[in-house]
Amino acid sequence: MSQPTPPPAPGSSDRIAPLATARSLAMAIGPPALALCIILMLIPPTRTVIYPAYLVGYVFWFGIALGGASLTMLHHLTGGTWGLLIRRPLEAAALTIIPLAILFVPLLFGLDVLYPWARAGGADEPLIAHKAGYLNPTAFALRAAFYFGLWILLAWLINRGTDRQDQTSDRAPSRSLARISAPGLGLVFLTATFAAIDWMMSLEPDWYSSIYGAMLITGWGLATFAAMTLVAAALRSQPELRPVARPRVFQDLASLMLAFVMLWAYTSFMQYLIIWSGNLSEEIPWYLRRSRGGWQLFVAILILFHFLAPFLLLLMRDLKRRADWLLGFSAAILGLHLIDTIWLILPAQVRDPLSPQVGLPILQLLLVLVATAGIGGLCVSFFLDRLARRPLMPLHDPAVDGLAHLRDDETDDQTEAYPAPAPTPRA
Amino acid sequence: MAQATLRHDETGDVPVLGPGHTYGTVTDKISSIVLTEPPRPGWIFGFAVSFVLLLMFLFAVLNLLVRGIGIWGVNVPIGWGFDIVNFVWWIGIGHAGTLISAILLLLRQDWRTSINRFAEAMTLFAVSCAGLYPLLHLGRPWLFYWLLPYPNTMALWPQWRSPLIFDVFAVSTYATVSLLFWYVGLIPDLATLRDRAKSRIGKVIYGFLAMGWRGSARHWHRYRTAYLLLAGLATPLVVSVHTIVALDFTVGIIPGWHTTIFPPYFVAGAIYSGFAMVLTLSIPLRSYYGLKDFITDKHLDNMAKVMLVTGLIVTYGYLMEAFMAWYGGNPYEEFMILKDRPTGPYAHTWWLLLLCNCTIVQLFWFRYFRTHPIWLWVISIVINIGMWLERYVIVVTSLHADFLPSSWGMYHGTIWDYMTYYGSIGLFLTLLFLFIRVLPVISITEMRELVHEVHERGHARGGPAVTPGTAHP
Numbered sequence: 001m002s003q004p005t006p007p008p009a010p011g012s013s014d015r016i017a018p019l020a021t022a023r024s025l026a027m028a029i030g031p032p033a034l035a036l037c038i039i040l041m042l043i044p045p046t047r048t049v050i051y052p053a054y055l056v057g058y059v060f061w062f063g064i065a066l067g068g069a070s071l072t073m074l075h076h077l078t079g080g081t082w083g084l085l086i087r088r089p090l091e092a093a094a095l096t097i098i099p100l101a102i103l104f105v106p107l108l109f110g111l112d113v114l115y116p117w118a119r120a121g122g123a124d125e126p127l128i129a130h131k132a133g134y135l136n137p138t139a140f141a142l143r144a145a146f147y148f149g150l151w152i153l154l155a156w157l158i159n160r161g162t163d164r165q166d167q168t169s170d171r172a173p174s175r176s177l178a179r180i181s182a183p184g185l186g187l188v189f190l191t192a193t194f195a196a197i198d199w200m201m202s203l204e205p206d207w208y209s210s211i212y213g214a215m216l217i218t219g220w221g222l223a224t225f226a227a228m229t230l231v232a233a234a235l236r237s238q239p240e241l242r243p244v245a246r247p248r249v250f251q252d253l254a255s256l257m258l259a260f261v262m263l264w265a266y267t268s269f270m271q272y273l274i275i276w277s278g279n280l281s282e283e284i285p286w287y288l289r290r291s292r293g294g295w296q297l298f299v300a301i302l303i304l305f306h307f308l309a310p311f312l313l314l315l316m317r318d319l320k321r322r323a324d325w326l327l328g329f330s331a332a333i334l335g336l337h338l339i340d341t342i343w344l345i346l347p348a349q350v351r352d353p354l355s356p357q358v359g360l361p362i363l364q365l366l367l368v369l370v371a372t373a374g375i376g377g378l379c380v381s382f383f384l385d386r387l388a389r390r391p392l393m394p395l396h397d398p399a400v401d402g403l404a405h406l407r408d409d410e411t412d413d414q415t416e417a418y419p420a421p422a423p424t425p426r427a
Numbered sequence: 428m429a430q431a432t433l434r435h436d437e438t439g440d441v442p443v444l445g446p447g448h449t450y451g452t453v454t455d456k457i458s459s460i461v462l463t464e465p466p467r468p469g470w471i472f473g474f475a476v477s478f479v480l481l482l483m484f485l486f487a488v489l490n491l492l493v494r495g496i497g498i499w500g501v502n503v504p505i506g507w508g509f510d511i512v513n514f515v516w517w518i519g520i521g522h523a524g525t526l527i528s529a530i531l532l533l534l535r536q537d538w539r540t541s542i543n544r545f546a547e548a549m550t551l552f553a554v555s556c557a558g559l560y561p562l563l564h565l566g567r568p569w570l571f572y573w574l575l576p577y578p579n580t581m582a583l584w585p586q587w588r589s590p591l592i593f594d595v596f597a598v599s600t601y602a603t604v605s606l607l608f609w610y611v612g613l614i615p616d617l618a619t620l621r622d623r624a625k626s627r628i629g630k631v632i633y634g635f636l637a638m639g640w641r642g643s644a645r646h647w648h649r650y651r652t653a654y655l656l657l658a659g660l661a662t663p664l665v666v667s668v669h670t671i672v673a674l675d676f677t678v679g680i681i682p683g684w685h686t687t688i689f690p691p692y693f694v695a696g697a698i699y700s701g702f703a704m705v706l707t708l709s710i711p712l713r714s715y716y717g718l719k720d721f722i723t724d725k726h727l728d729n730m731a732k733v734m735l736v737t738g739l740i741v742t743y744g745y746l747m748e749a750f751m752a753w754y755g756g757n758p759y760e761e762f763m764i765l766k767d768r769p770t771g772p773y774a775h776t777w778w779l780l781l782l783c784n785c786t787i788v789q790l791f792w793f794r795y796f797r798t799h800p801i802w803l804w805v806i807s808i809v810i811n812i813g814m815w816l817e818r819y820v821i822v823v824t825s826l827h828a829d830f831l832p833s834s835w836g837m838y839h840g841t842i843w844d845y846m847t848y849y850g851s852i853g854l855f856l857t858l859l860f861l862f863i864r865v866l867p868v869i870s871i872t873e874m875r876e877l878v879h880e881v882h883e884r885g886h887a888r889g890g891p892a893v894t895p896g897t898a899h900p
Contacts, residue, residue: 130756182792186739193747197754208755210688210747266666270690274677277588278685282757 016388018234023384030377033370040367041106050371051110053364056345057371058103059200060223060338061379063216065100067224068093069151070188072158073181076174079399082252085244086228087394091162092386093224094155096379101148103375107199108144111137117205127206135202143198147191154184166395174398192217203348207286209275215267219340222260226333229253231387233327240392243403247321254320257333261314265307288353290343294360298343306336342368443538444874444881445720453721453874454619457867460716462623466864469715474860480853487846488563496566498843505826505838510564512818513848515672516700517557517855518598519693519814522665523701524550525605528612529661537880538729540873541721545712546705547609548866552858553704554602556851561594563847590674597671601664608657614640614650615872669697676821682763683825686751692744699737699784700814702730706807708859710800712868721869724798731797734810738788741817745785759830772837773824776816783813 040050072090075083083090111118117128117135128135157180164173193213201212209215232253236245275283291299310333319325346364394400466474491498501508524546531539562568574595576585585592618640621633640646673693676684706727713722752764768777787809790796796806828835840848862868 127756131754134754189743190746193743206756208751210686210744210751211691212687213747214688214691266670267691270670271687273674274685274687274689277674277678278680280680280685282755 016235016238016392019384019388023381023388026377026381026384028377029373030381031374033377034374037367037371037374038106041110047110048113049361049364050367051107051113052346052349053367054110054371054375055107055114055199056338056341056368057373057375058100058107059345060341060372061096061375062100063220063223063337063341064093064227065096065155065379066151066188066192067220068095068228069097069155069158070185070192070221071224071228073154073185073188075399076158076177076181077185079402080252081244081249081399081402082256084393084397084399084403085232085241085249086253087162087397088387088390088392089228089231089383090224091159092383093227095159095386096383097148097151097155099378099382100375101152103378104144104148108137108141111140115202115205117202122205125206131205135205140198143194147195150187150191154180154188157184162394162397163390165397166391169396171396171398174396189213189217192220200344203345204286204289206282209271209283209286211267211271215264215271216344218260218263218267219337222257222264223334223337225253225257225260226330226337229257229326230330230334233323233330235392236323238392244393245323247323250323250326251317251320254314254326257330258311258314261307261310265311285353289347289350292353293347293350293357295343295347297360298339301339302336302343305332306340338368338372443540443723443725444877445723448720448878450875450878453878454623454871456718457721457869457871457874458620458623460863461620461865461867462625462629467715470860470864474857477853477856477860480850481857482853483846484850484853487843487850490843491563491847492568496564498841500839500841500844502836502838504829504834504836505823507822507826508838509840509844509848510560512815512822513851514557514560514564515818515822516815517553517560517851518668518672519697519700519818520704520811521550521553521557521601521605521701522669522694522697523705524548524553525601525608525661525665526698526701527705528608529658530665532655532658533662537877538726540877541718541723541869542705542709542726542730543873544609544612544866544870545709545868546701547605547612548862548868549704549708549859550605550701551602551609552855552862554598554605555858556855558598558602559851559854590671590678593671594675597664597668601668604657604661604664608654608661611650611653611657612870613866614638615642616867616870618642619871620867665698666694669694676825681825681829682757682759683768683821686748686760688744688747688751692741692747695737695740695744696814696817699734699741700811702734702737703807703810703814706730706734706803707811710804710807712863714800716863716868718869721874724800727800727803728794728797731791731803734807735788735791738784738791738810742785745781763825763828767828768820768824771824771828773820773827776820777824780813780816780820783809784817787813 037050037054040046041054068090071083072087072094075087075090107114112120115135116122117132118137118140123129123132123136133139158177161173161177161180165171165177193216196213196216200216201207201209229250232241232245233250235241238245272287275287278284289295310329313319313329319329342365346361346368349361350358496510499508499510501510524543527539527546528543531543562571565571573583574585574592585595614637617633617637621630621637624630624633670690670693673689677686677689679685709722710727713719749764752760755761768774787806790802790806796802823838827838
């Protein structure tokens, strides 16, 4: 597997010291871990173990790449100072769809391991035969090629537009970005839904749920916000970011994370409640597989730490304004998002949902970490390289106007404006 | 005046407030509709028509109470008809108010200021209309309290697993919080009206409702805290009410009802229809009462954008529903979604619904349609009709052809169904016409605040600023 990362331009990657350090770390971990994954894919006895683990790692990083493009486009539509702080990380994350497109190729050689519909005789089952026109290896690959083509095009367009805006104070590039963003966001939502159906829902080809795409997309949105907040908090002392790396902006980012925590919980719980109350034989196995054989532990972790704890913590304004606290918090959210992704993908391997409980696949869970590190190593170093090549803050973005009104002593409500609080001196 | 509001400021945006306004002009303009103007002929005419419709509603309901729900078109396979369709339609319309008041407040969207009061009032009246339908559908509405969990000797206890019971609590909570939110927001304005009222009776009533408001710093501080807390409380309610309405359907495993995308797409649909109703009402209102400086073209543009987004989410919902009906391979689901609805006896409603909700709203991609009030007004009415049809398609088609052909049937609304439906529009409009005459349709307080903010912003940019002048009480 060749490294998709282009050689860094002279002096660019080292421009920002923390980025260079993180990048060399990612480069040290990524390629060996990825090589191990590829080797295991080539050995017949281990390929059944590594492919699902690889898919988990892949989907984890894919969500952040797609979230990068989506949130960039969202920011072009809505504006707001929160986007200034994370815009460059978002744009760089959107570009990681390029290495991810290459890293998708190994999956095509393991379709028979992952998907019952791709196995020999898999389409003999009447329910699968019904949708064989949609679920077959050729159609799967063609659709993936279409999705990646679209996503790469959008990632390229938003990055090109932002480069142009950096060079001129005329707002024309931003206006054309806003024009692309509205249809772009809709197209990404739609293609991401079908990617979620293709890559994850069809792991259990007889199961279906119409909220699935929305549920996955909100999870990816949360992961993206967590990753971007992490990057922003780590870079908070960079001189370029000084105008925006302020408590008020971090508070906004944390509030947006809260919104996504709630959306994720809402979509997940609605799917559960509807399927539980319907209790139909074609729907309920999905939850049976995921609530037995040790997976109930994952359910408990997700409810407590993917919803309840972040929900309560993110209600506290003092915490939300602290970048150092958000750094650790965002890292924890990313870890929990990985647990969520594992829980969505790995239990699908249990064919009979009522089979005797076999316990968690411990080896496979360890391999998930290897695959996540391998794919992540490449994506992160690509991301860091892209991030370091440009100014850390967009130079002439329309949202820069909002900075003039940004006051840290002002909170998101007006309670403290009556009576007006004493102005707090800032260093 | 229309020319003035179209003037772009330095950033190329249409302003959220017409130029040249001060604290005084804002107060005069908004309070004059209530205090000094005699009823205008248009108002009298509109009120009279609405009142006639309201009387028709009362007549239909009286007949219902005397003769029972047999006068409606509901029958054995189709036990939910116009009553549930109208319930969902009205409750959906009632969502825009809280969204505008609470969520847009928390998101610091200053353009919400001039439409929130009006949208909240609309919410309250729509929820009142909505609440009547399930009660009337009970057959014996005077026993409504049987829905509540209270100790009784009949061994009667609600089924807590049923979303119909969640509905009782969701809707009543929503109505209560919306009412409180509206009232708390009104208090400073009621004090303004009290101070400016000429008649004794006006002074007493507004004075009573203003609860001794004097505008002291402490009053403002507490008012703001209460208002914000209520906004926080109201936010989850925007989602919860229509989610539970969606669960009413999905928990039933009838083909076409049991699909997991329902809750989010019902919520989006509710906001969609709510904004459509806000536009349907505010466009004539702002033109008739000359409020174009307050409800500017910027507001209309933003509302059109919200409708485009929610319309696309609704379309996504239809698409997912249809795709999963095929992908899932359940023959009943497939028959209902892909065969009966597009080609069955109710096909015309389904095609009309796609035309109204998914196709016509695409015009909002173009600025021309978002900024021309007449187009906006027509499209918003089309969307109101489309959202009614959506509920009709969901309720009626799914029930009319379920698993066994022997239990299939047909449903058509009777004259009494239509009278109740149009009558409830009369109830809604009557309340709205009264509201326009007795309370300020736009929040005077928040408009004064907006004048101040626009002034400050003008200073910050160094451009020509409006001078707020001295504050009125």
